[in-house]
Amino acid sequence: MGCAKPRVIQAGDIADALEKVCISACCNLPDENLKRIEAFAAAEESEVGRQVLEMILENHRLAAREQRPACQDTGLAVIFLELGQDVRIEGGDLVAAINEGVRRGYEKGYLRKSVVAEPLFDRKNTRDNTPAIIHTSIVAGDQLKITLAPKGGGAENMSGVAMMIPAAGVEGVRRFVVEQVRKAGPNPCPPVVVGVGVGGNFEVAPLLAKKALVRPMGSKNPNPGYAALEDELLEAINKLGIGPQGLGGSTTALAVHVEYAPCHIASMPVAVNLNCHVSPHQSITL
Numbered sequence: 457m458g459c460a461k462p463r464v465i466q467a468g469d470i471a472d473a474l475e476k477v478c479i480s481a482c483c484n485l486p487d488e489n490l491k492r493i494e495a496f497a498a499a500e501e502s503e504v505g506r507q508v509l510e511m512i513l514e515n516h517r518l519a520a521r522e523q524r525p526a527c528q529d530t531g532l533a534v535i536f537l538e539l540g541q542d543v544r545i546e547g548g549d550l551v552a553a554i555n556e557g558v559r560r561g562y563e564k565g566y567l568r569k570s571v572v573a574e575p576l577f578d579r580k581n582t583r584d585n586t587p588a589i590i591h592t593s594i595v596a597g598d599q600l601k602i603t604l605a606p607k608g609g610g611a612e613n614m615s616g617v618a619m620m621i622p623a624a625g626v627e628g629v630r631r632f633v634v635e636q637v638r639k640a641g642p643n644p645c646p647p648v649v650v651g652v653g654v655g656g657n658f659e660v661a662p663l664l665a666k667k668a669l670v671r672p673m674g675s676k677n678p679n680p681g682y683a684a685l686e687d688e689l690l691e692a693i694n695k696l697g698i699g700p701q702g703l704g705g706s707t708t709a710l711a712v713h714v715e716y717a718p719c720h721i722a723s724m725p726v727a728v729n730l731n732c733h734v735s736p737h738q739s740i741t742l
Contacts, residue, residue, distance in 0.1 A: 467548030478561025505705025642702020
């Protein structure tokens with residue numbers, strides 16, 4: 457029995473697709489995000505908070521109409537790849553193609569370049585927003601799905617991870633997540649989207665939290681227990697009173713997304729990754 461021939465995807469096509477996605481993701485807010493902000497604006501208890509949310513909505517409409525970035529911080533290019541095991545990349549290297557797409561997208565879209573080549577002593581800007589941060593999963597099939605999640609610095613700096621013991625339980629997770637948002641205050645440009653990762657280990661939990669941020673805003677975890685936890689956390693966070701842009705109100709978060717993974721019997725890692733209200737992300741499948 458012969459093996460099926462792999463489907464060939466050209467490296468140049470990957471770069472071309474990602475170039476367009478970089479520009480589009482920074483200028484066009486997903487429809488579910490706009491609807492979510494509109495719903496919270498209608499329910500916002502603070503007059504100032506409601507005005508801020510209305511200004512945020514107007515900013516996003518202008519960004520889409522003028523095809524200009526919704527925020528000046530167009531972030532590090534975080535890429536999630538789902539690479540089909542029956543795909544073969546030809547005409548170049550996959551990582552090089554990804555970085556070429558990011559380079560061209562950030563230059564042609566006049567997006568801010570926010571990457572320094574070395575973090576501590578020199579900190580010179582690479583001037584093209586590369587290298588991208590790439591997470592690759594090998595999946596069944598013959599397609600390549602690329603998800604771009606530009607990640608701004610203000611919200612990213614408010615992230616946190618805790619290596620809890622199992623005895624901390626649901627209440628321990630709840631306290632840690634709410635306290636992380638409370639400590640962040642206005643810094644991540646609320647209203648925020650809160651990504652939470654539970655389980656795995658020290659490196660997996662933060663990755664789960666970041667992946668949670670690319671779910672459709674307000675979507676529910678299919679596990680009923682985690683879906684209920686998402687609702688409980690959103691309610692508790694919005695009772696903090698931080699409000700839109702930290703000016704007070706009942707809308708501190710637009711959504712809480714929780715993802716989980718198996719973990720060691722002796723540990724229960726928990727990570728929180730925040731996004732601002734823009735929460736940009738976009739996918740394309742080749």
